[in-house]
Amino acid sequence: MAWDGVSVEVLGRLERYRFQPKKTHAAAIRGERLSPRKGISIEFADYRHYTPGDDLRHLDWNILARLDRAYLRTYQDEQELPVHLLLDCSASMAFGEPTKFDAARSLAACLGYIGLIAGDAVYPTALHHQHAETRPLRGRVAYTRLLEWLRTRQPDGRHLAAAVQRFAHANLPSGLALLLTDGLDEAFPDALRALGSRRHEVVLLHILSEVELDPDLEGDLKLVDAETGEAIDITATGGVLQEYQRRLKAHIEAIQTACRRIGGTYLQVRNDRAPQDVLVRELYAQGVLSV
Incomplete structure (x- = not known):
């Protein structure tokens, strides 16, 4: 089913919110x-x-x-505050119901809307294997352009960490970097540290599905890597699932640690959670948003 954006009712609930950066960021032009x-x-x-x-x-x-x-x-x-919307376009984001990618797009639409109505400069950036020039969007009228940009992105890339590294070294103003990703790349924690070294203020929305967090599998299975196409045969025994949980927990903790060390904000998000609840209840409570 095609992604249908965010309802007018949801956007209306977000009108009162603004981003609240922890530090001052240089901007290209005067803003509000x-x-x-x-x-x-x-x-x-x-x-x-x-x-x-x-x-x-x-x-x-x-x-x-x-x-x-x-x-x-x-x-x-x-x-004006530079707000970077970093959308993970790796193939693994196509997993789940709704897909992690659709969840990320809905969150990006809400976050972008908040920035645009506040007079911030919103830079949408697709994180995939191809480098694309990022142009800022400004003003409420640019929201339709943001929606069109989101609708035309596809989760078909790979090498998330390399894409984050490219963004970190791009000639862009430092600002609030809102990273929407499943983080499924072993080198991702190192890429986060590179992002922090460029003076970006990182807010990481770590989007994972229920099946990834707690897989209910048994018997002989063939697992296929969504990004490389490589397949592996396994027997889903209790011991195998325990080892999977151990490795997933270690990877999540490595991401959390890297985010904390660069002064960033980490939030784990289930793919089936309503985007307005994530913003109003979680990001507001953590001080990323204010009224």
């Missing part, structure tokens, strides 16, 4: 978000002593007349 960085804007911030070469237009003449001391008025700089 106030930054602690001092600059020239309409919002007064503080006074400082005049030094030769300063712009006399910002000299406070009243203080100069009363105290015979030269002070300049400084202002808060208005900036």
